[in-house]
Amino acid sequence: VGEAYESLMLDCAAFLALAATRTGATLFSFRGRDCDPFAEPERLTVADAFAHYAGIDLLATVAADGSTDRDALHAALTYAGLRTAPDDSWADLFSRVMVEKIEPLLGQGRATILCEYPVAEAALARPSQRDPRVAERFELYCCGVELANGFGELTDADEQRRRFVIEMDEKQRVYGERYPLDEDFLSALAIMPPASGIALGFDRLAMLATGAQKIEDVIWTPVA
Structure with missing residues (x-):
């Protein structure tokens, strides 16, 4: 509570170093990719990642109010030689670039903090004061593996409510159904103090820190 979301990025760097120290690891290695857990993480915006790894101007497809232009992103993917489908939404296209072109290359050599996600991909996060098209959301990557997802909590x-309505409108369009808004949550949000939060995949971190090559080796209880 009361902490800027950038402070979570510092916590992530400290946590990587702590995990490596506790296990005696000097390097995280996974599927041919290496990452130094003691090196200062790279900070990379999502827009810069799209430009660098896919040659796509992502923010050219996002309006000032955070709304997205599906056709513009579809054209950009087609020009870049990426496969698309006629019924792909903007979110589908965004995810395809992330999965195929960006995520496998993150966190090599040192950890990557991928930040400033488009508002459309950060439903519960605060808009950035620097650019309202993006939000205070980041993910942490090592060896191409996503370890954490954090953001500054939206308390407006x-x-x-506006974002929830947009989400339900899209669900109605795609699936022909919608759910009522969570009024209790919205009421609580109105009195919530400024805060930031993060979820970290401890099992994934344990896998990298111990040198395991599959997550089943570090899960404490069998998976059915």
Whole structure:
């Protein structure tokens, strides 16, 4: 509570170093990719990642209010030689670039903090004061593996309601159904103090820190 989301990035760097120290690891290695857990993480915006790894101007497809242009992103993927489908939404196209072109290359040599996600991909995160098209959301990567997802919590109940309505409109369009908004959540949000939060995949971190090559080797209980 009361912490800027950038402070979580510092916590992530410290946590990587702590995990490596506790296990005696000097390097994280996974599927031919290496990452130094003691090196200062790279900070890379999503827009810069799209430009560098896929040659796509992502923010050219995002309006000032955070709305997205599906046709513009579809054209950009087609020009870049990426496969698409006629019924792909903007979110589908975004995810395809992330999975095929960007995520496998992150966190090599040192950890990567991928930040400033488009608002459309950060439903519960605060908009950035620097650029309203993006939000205070980041993910942490090592060896091409996503380890954490953090963001500055959106506490503007009116803005959250607007986003929920957009989400339900899309669900109605695609699946022909919609759910009622969570009014209890929105009421609580209106009195919530500024805060930031993060979820970290401890099992994934344990896998990298111990040198395991599959997550089943570090899960404490068998998976059915």
